[in-house]
Amino acid sequence: MKKVIAIHASKRKANTWKMLTQIRERLSDFDIEVEIISLYDHEYKDCLGCEACILRGACVLIDDTESLMQRLSEADGIILSSPVYMRQISGRLKTCIDRTCKWYHRPALAGKPVLVLATTKGSGLRQTLKYLQSVAVQWGAIPAGTVGRTIRDIGNPIADKELSRFIRMMDRPSSFQPTCGQLLDFETQKSLASYLGGLDEEYWSQKGWNRQPYYIPCRINPINRFVAFLFGTFLRSVMKGG
Ligand SMILES: Cc1cc2nc3c(=O)[nH]c(=O)nc-3n(C[C@H](O)[C@H](O)[C@H](O)COP(=O)(O)O)c2cc1C
Structure with a gap:
């Protein structure tokens, strides 16, 4: 059985959470287990900007970031999700992403597919999904699909084609063709x-x-x-x- 870690980055379990649980259900049909980690259930401190992680290999802060990064590096696939806040990802998610900066220098997720998901009332969807995909690329991972919903289509069920690339890349990362x-x-x-x-x-x-x-x-x-x-x-x- 494959294991996927999904990051949830809203304080409330509402629109984005519902999409994530739907994706979890759909992926279980393919023998893929999804564990959702809610960032608000853990402690992630702000980056100090000291660059110790880049220069010396380890962060000086003690919180749940290291364990999150460990879980992500062990997973077969990753789902990065966020509500759109001011036309971008939520601050909580950005705080966590900043803390993974050493992966820009020494990528630890090479070959791992990343599905990105965002929900919004109406604006900011495209740039938020694009940013999340660029994070996957900075990690050395494979951007393997996007799921986005606005207030107009939030009720639309997840279509197979929205997940197919993610599932395929988990089995055959060598079929990836970088741009x-x-x-x-x-x-x-x-x-x-x-x-x-x-x-x-x-x-x-x-x-x-x-x-x-x-x-x-x-x-x-x-x-x-x-x-x-x-x-x-x-x-x-x-x-x-x-
Ligand atoms: C602080 C904040 C900022 C938001 N910014 C935007 C925005 O820029 N554009 C937009 O269309 N909706 C915006 N919204 C609406 C949310 O993106 C939308 O309701 C989203 O689905 C919430 O996800 P959640 O239910 O998982 O928390 C904002 C909501 C909040 C609370």
């Missing part, structure tokens, strides 16, 4: 790792990513691959020169 933008992101992170050295460089070379076009073996459009290669080579030569 040109995602390949450029990878090259940027790769270049940063070699520029910053230390923990980052060690981690990237241990993973073998400094010699690869992407985190996981997957389908890559040859033109995009070439563009990303040129971009990465250029970036590293600029960084070396500076």
